[in-house]
Structures are given as C-alpha cells and as structure tokens.
Amino acid sequence: MTITINRLARRFADFRALDDVSLSIAPGEFVALLGPSGSGKTTLLRILAGLDFPDSGDLLQDGRDLLQVSARDRGVGLVFQHYALFRHMTVFENVAFGLRVRPRARRPSKAEIAERVDKLLKRVQLDGMAARYPAQLSGGQRQRVALARALAIEPSLLLLDEPFGALDAQVRVALRRWLRHLHEEMGLTTVFVTHDQEEALELADRVVVMNRGRIEQVGTPDEIYQQPATPFVFEFIGKSNKVPVRIHGARLQAGDQRFEADALEGLADGSAVAYVRPEHLALSTTPLENGWKATLRHVYLSGSVAHLELDVPGLGQTLEAELGGEEAQRRSLQAGMTVTVQPRHLTVFPLDGKTGEPDLARRRVVHPRYGQAALARWR
Numbered sequence: 001m002t003i004t005i006n007r008l009a010r011r012f013a014d015f016r017a018l019d020d021v022s023l024s025i026a027p028g029e030f031v032a033l034l035g036p037s038g039s040g041k042t043t044l045l046r047i048l049a050g051l052d053f054p055d056s057g058d059l060l061q062d063g064r065d066l067l068q069v070s071a072r073d074r075g076v077g078l079v080f081q082h083y084a085l086f087r088h089m090t091v092f093e094n095v096a097f098g099l100r101v102r103p104r105a106r107r108p109s110k111a112e113i114a115e116r117v118d119k120l121l122k123r124v125q126l127d128g129m130a131a132r133y134p135a136q137l138s139g140g141q142r143q144r145v146a147l148a149r150a151l152a153i154e155p156s157l158l159l160l161d162e163p164f165g166a167l168d169a170q171v172r173v174a175l176r177r178w179l180r181h182l183h184e185e186m187g188l189t190t191v192f193v194t195h196d197q198e199e200a201l202e203l204a205d206r207v208v209v210m211n212r213g214r215i216e217q218v219g220t221p222d223e224i225y226q227q228p229a230t231p232f233v234f235e236f237i238g239k240s241n242k243v244p245v246r247i248h249g250a251r252l253q254a255g256d257q258r259f260e261a262d263a264l265e266g267l268a269d270g271s272a273v274a275y276v277r278p279e280h281l282a283l284s285t286t287p288l289e290n291g292w293k294a295t296l297r298h299v300y301l302s303g304s305v306a307h308l309e310l311d312v313p314g315l316g317q318t319l320e321a322e323l324g325g326e327e328a329q330r331r332s333l334q335a336g337m338t339v340t341v342q343p344r345h346l347t348v349f350p351l352d353g354k355t356g357e358p359d360l361a362r363r364r365v366v367h368p369r370y371g372q373a374a375l376a377r378w379r
C-alpha cells in the first residue's frame with residue numbers, strides 16, 4: 001500500500017499551511033514529519049486522515065484517489081497528543097469502540113471483539129488493566145490505550161501526532177523504542193509527527209523536514225544529519241556553526257583564512273555562507289600555519305562529550321567545537337588556551353547575486369587542503 005502525496009497545497013485565508021508538498025510513503029515504512037511549530041505537519045497528517053482537504057494536489061493510495069474516500073473508510077488509525085480517551089468507558093470499552101461502532105455487516109461478533117481487544121492489550125502491555133478507567137492510568141499507559149484503540153480497526157496506515165508530547169523524558173524514550181518494535185512486529189505503515197529531532201532521528205526510516213508549509217529535505221536519519229540539503233536543516237537539526245565566507249578564485253576566504261579546495265572549482269566569485277558541525281572542527285594546541293587562531297573560552301563536559309566555546313578574532317565570532325570527553329582530558333584542554341582551528345569539511349551555499357539568498361542548487365561540500373604537516377599533527 002503505497003501512499004502518494006502529489007503537490008498538495010492548503011491555505012487558510014492568505015496563509016499557506018502547505019505549499020506544494022510531494023512525498024511517497026512505501027508499505028511498512030516509518031516516516032517522521034519533523035519541523036518547528038506551524039510548519040504544516042499536523043495539516044498534512046489531517047489531510048492523510050481525511051479530517052481536512054487540500055485546495056489542490058492529489059492524494060493516492062495504490063493509485064486510488066483517497067480524497068474521494070471518507071475519513072471513516074480510509075482505514076487509518078489516529079493517535080494525538082491529547083487524544084482524550086472516553087473517560088466514562090473502561091480500557092476495554094475504549095479499545096473496543098472502533099469495532100463496536102462499525103455498521104452491522106462489518107462488525108465482528110462480541111466474542112471476536114473481546115478476543116481482539118485482549119490480544120491488543122497484551123501487545124501494548126496493558127493486560128490486566130482492561131477494567132480500569134482512564135483516570136486510573138498513568139500518562140504513558142493512557143497513550144498506549146489510545147494506540148491500542150487506533151490499532152483495533154487494523155488500520156492500513158497509522159497516524160501519530162506528537163503522541164508522547166505530554167509525557168516526561170524517560171517515559172518518552174521508553175515508549176518510542178517500544179513503538180518502533182510494535183511497528184516492525186505488526187508490519188505497520190506509520191506516519192509520526194514530532195518537533196523533537198531526537199525522536200524523529202531515532203524512530204524513523206525516513207525523516208521529512210518541514211518548514212513553512214514546504215518540505216526542506218527527505219532522507220534517512222543519517223542523510224538528514226550528515227548531509228543537510230539546506231541552511232534551515234543545518235540550523236534545525238543538530239548543532240552547527242554558520243560562517244560568512246567569500247568564494248575567490250576557487251578558494252574560500254573565511255575571515256583571515258583562505259582555504260583551498262577542489263569542490264569550489266566552477267563556482268563564480270562572490271559571497272557565500274558555510275556551515276560546519278562542531279564535531280567537524282579539529283583543534284591543535286601547537287600553532288599551525290593554516291587555520292583560525294582561537295582562544296578556548298569554555299570547556300564543559302556533558303556525559304561523554306566535551307563542548308568547547310572558541311573565540312575566533314580572525315572571524316569575529318564564536319565557534320562551537322565538540323570532541324570526546326576523554327580526548328579533551330587527555331589533551332588537557334582548558335579555558336584560556338590558544339588553539340588553531342581547522343574545519344575538516346564545510347558545506348558552502350553561494351548567495352544568489354540578486355536575492356542574496358543561499359543558492360541550494362550550488363551547494364558544495366568543501367574539504368580544505370592543509371598540507372601534510374598540519375594533518376600529521378592533529379591525527
């Protein structure tokens with residue numbers, strides 16, 4: 001069951017909540033829609049569920065026009081952050097609800113419903129709680145009931161909108177791992193909305209990064225983190241340093257440093273913006289000819305990682321670097337030290353001469369050449 005989303009647009013008055021969104025979801029996939037508040041994630045999910053309709057574009061399921069199919073007949077299971085369970089119904093009755101309200105011809109028998117609910121409660125590890133009311137459950141347990149309720153109708157597509165958003169961090173982590181197992185065991189196709197990048201990167205087969213109603217990038221968690229396609233993705237996912245640069249005769253002028261690199265060949269001279277992740281900055285405590293001179297302002301350890309704040313006068317800005325905590329200790333890195341900073345690689349977006357906006361089509365990953373002496377010293 002492949003879902004094809006083709007050029008969907010949804011406006012609310014003048015506001016474009018979805019703007020030319022296309023995406024294909026393969027059977028058995030776990031897709032995360034990730035983006036800041038207001039980026040259009042929920043709007044897209046509601047259209048998939050049949051709770052809202054686009055102004056233009058197509059939505060197909062194996063070639064069938066889903067927009068002509070009512071929410072009830074789409075066979076989707078839905079779980080929201082605050083998907084209020086029916087308070088006056090027991091856990092059992094809540095889970096059985098979707099089956100009991102079916103038209104008689106498609107309604108399973110009482111015994112079948114009971115069997116299916118029992119099975120589902122075991123799956124979500126709530127067997128023994130069938131007679132409880134929602135008020136007698138923890139937040140995590142309630143969301144598992146909501147999930148069992150969504151699964152009771154054997155949905156062809158499971159849609160989850162920040163299902164763990166209201167839960168505390170530890171429960172969230174435990175539940176998302178559990179959800180991933182459940183997805184695999186049951187062979188579900190799942191679309192999961194979140195604004196939590198860690199959750200998306202850990203859970204999903206593919207992450208769809210959304211911004212202002214548009215898709216910025218679709219990729220595996222590794223691709224999204226390692227090869228961001230746009231400045232937005234660099235800034236939204238993980239940490240990155242943003243450095244204004246100039247391309248000048250196939251060299252990169254970054255503050256008082258000029259880096260040579262092959263990838264720049266063919267790019268016209270002009271301004272650009274470069275991004276470099278903290279873990280892609282190499283530091284040398286012995287002065288090197290190539291690289292920014294910096295003063296280590298702060299070193300702080302967070303678990304096994306050392307975060308370093310570097311003042312770089314030659315750039316006129318602060319850079320953030322990261323390395324293993326043990327390595328930082330072995331090298332006795334301390335605030336006040338002078339170091340040379342060399343980016344291992346940077347992603348460069350030339351700025352469009354007319355609009356001044358980053359030109360995504362001319363994006364280049366640049367590996368500066370430093371010469372053997374420099375490399376040998378920080379190996």
Ligand SMILES: Nc1ncnc2c1ncn2[C@@H]1O[C@H](COP(=O)(O)OP(=O)(O)OP(=O)(O)O)[C@@H](O)[C@H]1O
Nearest residue numbers: 012016017035036037038039040041042043044195
């Ligand atoms: N019924 C509506 N009428 C007017 N504007 C709406 C409506 N529904 C959504 N919007 C607007 O469309 C934009 C996208 O909303 P949407 O709920 O899809 O974002 P989101 O990415 O899910 O955000 P969040 O993470 O905060 O839930 C928002 O600016 C929202 O205010």
